[in-house]
Amino acid sequence: MGVVVLGHYPEYIELAEQLRASCFNISVEVWSKMSHEEQWEANRKFLDDAISRGDEILLATPLERLHIGSWYERELRYLASRGFRPDAGARRLVLVS
């Protein structure tokens, strides 16, 4: 079990580096050659792997600064569909059974 950080750039990278946690990452060379569907498939697999491991999921960007239509919003919607909800203060997601 580890720690995964989600959010907008650059906060999620900075927090992940600070905590030595994981974040979704692909180099520009690979990312730019993927279709939108392939990009989301890779992103979703990263989230599924984190769920399988039981990782702690931290939010580096507060919902006040969530950009509508962003990858970050899509990640949150996916995790909500898998039963995750924000804890008090909404800086991490917890699985609600």
Next chain:
Amino acid sequence: MQTTESDIISRFGLFLDRNGFTVLRTAVDNEHFGNEVVICSAPCFRVKFVKDRGQIFTEISRGAREPWYPLEDVLKVALGSQEFEARYAYYMADPTSALELNLEAVTRAVQEKQDEIAALGRDRAQEVAQDIFGRPIVYG
């Protein structure tokens, strides 16, 4: 993080020059999706363009060490909800035009209505939490 050619500067360079913005910081991160951050200063506020996994977002701040707010929140306060909602799709598709057409109103809002902008962000966060998770955020 390495600095190489900026897609944001390529796209918005003319807008920045035309409106007297000074580029304070440019960072291009090719190890992470080609993400970018470009921070620029105008006489009365700062603007930050962020390229996050290929999507570009715009945020506004009153100055150094001040909080950043999404452009849409600043515009909503600057223009009023009704006018902003009427032009929402256009402004979100072309944020530099939204800024350029409303520079004076944005400047006034950033300088004089920061509390209102921050409150709008908190309200929006609750709406987002309700929409995505089916319940509002509970604070401490």
